Amino acid sequence: MESLTYLTLNLVFSAFVVALLARPLRRAFTSPSHLLLPLVGLLFLTLVFDSLIISLDIVRYTPEHILGLYAWRAPVEDFFYTIIALLLAGGLWHTFTSKPTKENHEINHST
Numbered sequence: 001m002e003s004l005t006y007l008t009l010n011l012v013f014s015a016f017v018v019a020l021l022a023r024p025l026r027r028a029f030t031s032p033s034h035l036l037l038p039l040v041g042l043l044f045l046t047l048v049f050d051s052l053i054i055s056l057d058i059v060r061y062t063p064e065h066i067l068g069l070y071a072w073r074a075p076v077e078d079f080f081y082t083i084i085a086l087l088l089a090g091g092l093w094h095t096f097t098s099k100p101t102k103e104n105h106e107i108n109h110s111t
Contacts, residue, residue: 005065010080017084021091028094039086046082050074 018025029035051073053059066075 006077014084017088024091024094028090042082050078
């Protein structure tokens, strides 16, 4: 049995997040700028700080668990966490802060 790679773990968790929050994600990110602006900023911060903690030898990656593709010093798999976190935060924020519509109210109280 092969060992689990970070890419496999990221793809499985990403699919789970997107499946779980598909509807709230569509509502949360109604414009491309709602997603792209925070994503660019967060990816930049990930690049800088992941590279820093790797350079300081705070974190090490087993070579057989990563693809071997890097952005500065950070393996590309690290950027999945940033993307997943943004999607999860946006989807959950919209889920728990959106006001119920009349249609949702009628569906929930029709029984």
